[in-house]
Amino acid sequence: MKHTHAGPVLVTGGTGSFGSTxxxxxxxxxxxxxxxxxxxxxxxxxxxxQLADGRVKFHVGDVRDTxxxxxxxxxxxxxxxxxxxxxxxxxxxxxxxxxxTNVTGSDNVIRAAERAGVASVxxxxxxxxxxxxxxMGISKAMMEKVAQAHARNRSATSGTTVSITRYGNVMYSxxxxxxxxxxxxxxxxxxxxxxxxxxxxxxxxxxxxxxVQYAFDRATPGDLFVYKAPxxxxxxxxxxxxxxxxxxxxEVRIIGTRHGEKLYESLLSREExxxxxxxxxxxxxxLDARSLEYELYFDEGESxxxxxxxxxxNTVQLDLDGVKRLLLNLEPIRREMRAAGxxxxxxx
Numbered sequence: 639m640k641h642t643h644a645g646p647v648l649v650t651g652g653t654g655s656f657g658s659t660x661x662x663x664x665x666x667x668x669x670x671x672x673x674x675x676x677x678x679x680x681x682x683x684x685x686x687x688q689l690a691d692g693r694v695k696f697h698v699g700d701v702r703d704t705x706x707x708x709x710x711x712x713x714x715x716x717x718x719x720x721x722x723x724x725x726x727x728x729x730x731x732x733x734x735x736x737x738x739t740n741v742t743g744s745d746n747v748i749r750a751a752e753r754a755g756v757a758s759v760x761x762x763x764x765x766x767x768x769x770x771x772x773x774m775g776i777s778k779a780m781m782e783k784v785a786q787a788h789a790r791n792r793s794a795t796s797g798t799t800v801s802i803t804r805y806g807n808v809m810y811s812x813x814x815x816x817x818x819x820x821x822x823x824x825x826x827x828x829x830x831x832x833x834x835x836x837x838x839x840x841x842x843x844x845x846x847x848x849x850v851q852y853a854f855d856r857a858t859p860g861d862l863f864v865y866k867a868p869x870x871x872x873x874x875x876x877x878x879x880x881x882x883x884x885x886x887x888x889e890v891r892i893i894g895t896r897h898g899e900k901l902y903e904s905l906l907s908r909e910e911x912x913x914x915x916x917x918x919x920x921x922x923x924x925l926d927a928r929s930l931e932y933e934l935y936f937d938e939g940e941s942x943x944x945x946x947x948x949x950x951x952n953t954v955q956l957d958l959d960g961v962k963r964l965l966l967n968l969e970p971i972r973r974e975m976r977a978a979g980x981x982x983x984x985x986x
């Protein structure tokens with residue numbers, strides 16, 4: 639590992655799905671203090687009671703508010719920036735709110751980290767930032783540009799390494815469609831699918847934390863890291879969930895796409911894929927560190943031109959059994975199965 643977690647660590651949005659998983663992982667290390675900055679005092683209180691660990695310190699605040707960010711940042715060594723507005727439909731109706739949290743808030747975090755002498759900031763992004771068509775994706779794309787501009791303009795004088803991780807749908811996180819399918823199965827209702835041919839990347843919360851840890855250990859300023867996640871269609875995902883609960887022929891109702899949804903998602907554009915470093919389970923895309931003096935640079939171009947993006951349509955496609963195996967790794971799914979009288983072990 640390039641860094642240790644011995645000094646204070648700040649997790650923005652730490653009561654969310656990723657944040658709480660990250661905190662649980664950090665508590666298994668030699669970390670001395672974990673600070674959580676978030677807006678929801680009720681979630682903070684519930685998390686405090688659940689963890690019952692004095693190393694976790696809670697700060698009620700908002701990344702939009704520079705003072706609360708600076709107060710939480712004081713003395714911190716490393717930052718995992720997960721605070722964001724993530725729901726596509728709500729960002730479509732209130733795009734300015736997405737800008738305030740995802741763009742301005744991220745800028746506040748990065749600037750405060752630099753002023754506080756933080757060693758590393760890992761910013762969490764999304765596949766929706768690639769060729770974005772919705773407000774959430776556009777705001778996350780701008781967040782990435784803010785982080786990269788900081789790395790490009792300040793890395794020579796700043797001791798703070800800013801990097802980015804980009805990933806797709808996290809299974810059973812807040813806003814995931816999987817809990818909806820489980821609820822519909824429990825209530826005996828049809829499974830509602832937006833578009834049966836729609837594909838999405840699939841990864842677990844633990845894999846999302848692995849990706850962030852990978853970036854934390856290896857990043858140089860401005861690096862972008864992507865996990866090579868498999869994918870499946872939304873209809874196949876619905877049928878896999880139903881099958882785990884004993885229904886191999888569920889009723890599926892097509893309801894049409896929601897505001898701002900794509901048929902498939904992209905984790906890397908072809909331009910990024912062109913310069914990506916394949917590191918096995920991950921891609922690393924280095925920062926374009928050129929200055930505004932473009933006349934100083936001359937590129938003859940690559941001998942091999944990448945003519946495709948890395949998308950949920952062309953990544954590894956899982957079949958029904960593959961999706962079920964992935965779902966069985968999720969403890970919430972196993973818990974729901976046991977509650978419904980289904981044996982997870984018999985499906986493994």
